[in-house]
Every structure is written in structure tokens, then in C-alpha cells.
Amino acid sequence: TYYLPHTSSGEEVKVVLPEGVLGGMSNHRVVWKVSDGCGNISTCTTYFMVVDSIPPTPYCVNLSTALMENGQVELWACDFDLGAFDNCTEQENLRFTFSDVPPSQDPSYNPNSQCSSMIFTCDDLIASGGSVITLDVYVWDEKDNYDFCSVFLTLVDNQDSCDDIGSKPTAQIGGTILTEEGDHIENVEVFLTSVQPEYPKNKMSDASGHYMFEKNDMYKDYNLIADKQDDPLNGISTLDILLIQKHILGIERLESPYKLIAADVNDDAQVTAVDLLELRKLILGIYEELPQNKSWRLVRESSINNPLAPWNYSEERVILDLDNNMMQEDFIGVKIGDVNASAKANFRDSESELRNSERVELTYDDRHVSAGEIVEVTLSSSALKELYGLQFTLVTNGMDILDIRSENPAISDEHFAILSDNVMTCSWNTDILLEDEALATIVLKAKEDANLNSQFNLNSQVANSEAYIGKDLTTLPIQLTGRNNSEQLFSLYQNNPNPFNGMTTIEFNLPESDNATLSIYDVTGRVIWSTTQAFNKGINAIQLKKDELNATGILYYRLDAGDNSATKKMIILE
Known part of the structure; x- marks a missing residue:
């Protein structure tokens, strides 16, 4: 039993499980007690399960072996292991196979050695066109999570057991493409050139960063170069x-x-x-x-x-x-441009999400505007005095962006760009902290009667919306908030990120503490997800996972609280 310290209203409560109670699968119960100033106490219970869903990390080694007199040799998948490990399963309990079929269903799997076997013959040597064979070695934990690594097996016919192999000498040229940190880079196009008529040849590196050119005539000259031209903004901020x-x-x-x-x-x-x-x-x-x-x-x-x-x-x-x-x-x-090694090198690299509950707030004075009105909106932040940099994309709806200016001498035109009538970007940094809280003033022209808070929002359409605070340059998400002196505005904000593929956050402002219902609809008006909770006055947030909605494409979300209601659109990617 673990007890949490008393918390005040509005504070965040975190339940941190001790390492000793975590495992491949464990069930837990949290009993919540809430009391008011009159001594009234109410309780509720939450149950949750911790499940191991993280695959092992494979480390493999290439091998070379000779065929026996009968033209065969048997190898075990664990022969290629160079120290695979897992977050939950001990190393000695990891299992190894040559395919993605679970060990319990693999007829060649030996539970005593915890390995699958494979017999290599002269046919493999002939099919490879030389002596190097590419294999995938799969590593499994006790919960059947798996990952794989690609290896090269060099077969040698020292005893001339294979009579069918041609006498023309050939050799293989291959290797691995990695980042400085050791991440495998896929979809790199590698070119092999030579004066021979069948060249140049090209190969794409696989998910493990490997590439190989087979059956190259020996005693010839070759040139090898590689090229990768993907998203220039990959890893750049x-x-x-x-x-x-x-x-x-x-x-x-x-x-x-x-x-x-x-x-x-x-x-x-x-x-x-x-x-x-x-x-x-x-x-x-x-x-x-x-x-x-x-x-x-x-x-x-x-x-x-x-x-x-x-x-x-x-x-x-x-x-x-x-x-x-x-x-x-x-x-x-x-x-190029990525000096903090944040670029995604292959499809298995997950997108980096800012999960810090702390946010940097950009504020402006919210008010009603009329169609045709020229509006000046000043973006400010109390955190600006602690920031060493920030970037964001601002998108308007029903307003044209005319100009951006700043009275701060440390902020200039080079830090902003107006990309279209309704899209602007910001990228600013400094080595000396600012004294002023004002970032910039945006000049806009309203095309319709509306409140400012419904007319623009931040997203990551071009530049991700994030700020860098403190000497350690902690990266925090940015929240755009309209200030109202009476704090009586009911507001539903655009989900961020949008579109999204994994998780998104929906924020809203309540003029007073109240019960509110958030509902998700598909384009036919069918409710596919809903929650009703008690929320505090001011800014609140709800996180949604794609898996909870079981839908893709265009969806609508509506917030109902008291007499107030608002609806916005969001997009879930395939």
C-alpha cells in the first residue's frame, strides 16, 4: 500500500509505481479520496493494468561457416546474438528464431536452447550467386514481443561439396548506413558504378540500414556512393x-x-x-x-x-x-542542420511528442472584431524572460495577415515569415534573456464578425510549436490563450497536433467550475466517443488517443457545459 500526500484543489496528482511492483503484466488499484472544507469526503476507485508491449532490442553479428562434406551445415538463430536485451525479460530468457512466427508455433524451435535452427545447403550457396546470404534474426521476449536484425552469413565450400556453382569468380559489396548515434538509416539509395556494361546498379538500404550488391565480377574497379533526399525539415528546429x-x-x-x-x-x-x-x-x-x-x-x-x-x-x-x-x-x-540528433532515420523511429504537462503560454487580448476591421494583436508571454528561443506556426480563420512587427530590439523581421494570407511562422532565439514580455504585434484584417479566439490558433503545419526554456534548453509546447478581463469567455480550442496519428490534446476554457461533456462525432453525426467530467474554472485539457476512437479521416468534437456549446473539426491520419 502506498499513500500519496494531500494535494490542494487544481494540483496535478501523479501515481508513480515503484520499480519492484512493475513486471511483464501487473494489476493495480488506486483509491481516490476528495474532501471539501466542511469535512465531506467522497471516494472512487480506479483499476489499471501494466502490460509489457515493448519489443527487445536486438544486437547481432555476421558469421562465416563452412559446409560439411555432405554439402550442409546447421546453424542456430542464437549463434548470431551479440547481446540482445529487453526491458522486462532477462537476457537468458530471450528466444531467437529465423522468422516472425512465434517460437511456440515454429517447428524448428528448441525450447531447451531457446533457439530455432536452419539447415543451409549447396542450394543456398548457388541461389546467393556467391557466398553471402542475408538473414533476418528475430528476438522474442516472454510476452512474444519481438524485433529483428539483418545479418550476413558467409558460406564457404572448402571441401568442394557443391559441384553446381559456376567457376566465374564474383564477390559481394555491401555494408550498413548509420547515424553517428548508431541509428539505422533506411531508404538510402546506394549506387555502384563500373565501366562494365551492366553498371551502374542501385540498391535501397533496408530498415536495418543494410545494403548489398551481389555477383560483382572480381578483379574489376568499382565506385560506391550513397544519397538520401527526404524531408529537409526532418529533425530541424x-x-x-x-x-x-x-x-x-x-x-x-x-x-x-x-x-x-x-x-x-x-x-x-x-x-x-x-x-x-x-x-x-x-x-x-x-x-x-x-x-x-x-x-x-x-x-x-x-x-x-x-x-x-x-x-x-x-x-x-x-x-x-x-x-x-x-x-x-x-x-x-x-x-544537414540537425545538430541535436533528432532526425527520424527509419520508419520504426517514433515521432517525438512533447508530453510535458508544463506549457509556455502566449497570450493576447481577446475581443470581438467586425468584418473589414484592421486589428492589431500583440502576442506576449510572462515566460519570455526565461526563454532562449521558440518557434510556431499561426493559422488564421476569417482574417488576413497583413504585417508583423516587434518593438523589442532583440526580435526582428528575420524571425517571422508570412507564407500566405492566413499562415505565418516564427523562429526566434537569443543568447541574452529579454526584459520585455511582448513578442510581436500581428496586424490583421477581419473578414467576418467574430471573437478573436475563434479566428486563429497555433499548429505545426510548418514549424512545430515549441519553446526552449532555461539553461538546459528544456523543450515545452506552446499554448495560445486569449485573455479576457472578466474571464467569462467559454472557449473551445483547436486540438493540437492536428492532423494527428497517435495522440492529440483538446483544450478549452470554462468561465466557472462546471460539469462538461466532450463528444466526438463522425461525418454522419454518430457519436463515437464521449466523456462527462467535472472541470475547474479556466483552461482545461483532455488527451485523446487514436486507438480510443477507432476511426480515421474527418471528425468533429463538441463541448457542452451549462448553456454553452462549441464544435470544431479535427483530422485523424491513416
């Missing part, structure tokens, strides 16, 4: 500008040659203020891609001679007189 600026000012140096390459945004073999300007234009949406650089650089690690000035790095591997399998032709992928 104003936080990267802050870190590059700290490097330029000598406050905190970028500690690796790959981060220096990433910081050289305009590809001029140096890191200067020009790189900051170019990167900010990309974040603001002024650039769709960097005009003087690629999205990724694929670097040969051995080509960096000076880690402090790595500008002569090579992205090409020259192979002269190929006389052996070359399966370690690896590349290091560098996402």
Missing part, C-alpha cells in the same frame, strides 16, 4: 539554431566532426552566422529545401582526417581490383 549559435560564440562547442558537417548549412566548409540565416529560412518555410546543400550527407568515416575541420570528407568509396567480399563498406548519415 530552432533548437538547432541555438546550439549552432552557442558553438559560433564559443559558449558550447559542437563536439564531433559530424555535428560540424551538419552545422555547415550552406556547404562552404565553415560554420558562421550565414548558416543560422539559411537554417532559419528553412524553418520559417521561406525555403522548401536548402539551396546550397543536400538534405543528407553520407560520409565515409575513414575519410575524416581532422575532426576539428572535417571539410575534406569523402562521400565516395573507390574499390580497385575487387578480389574479395567487401561487406563493411559503411557510411555515416549526417542530416
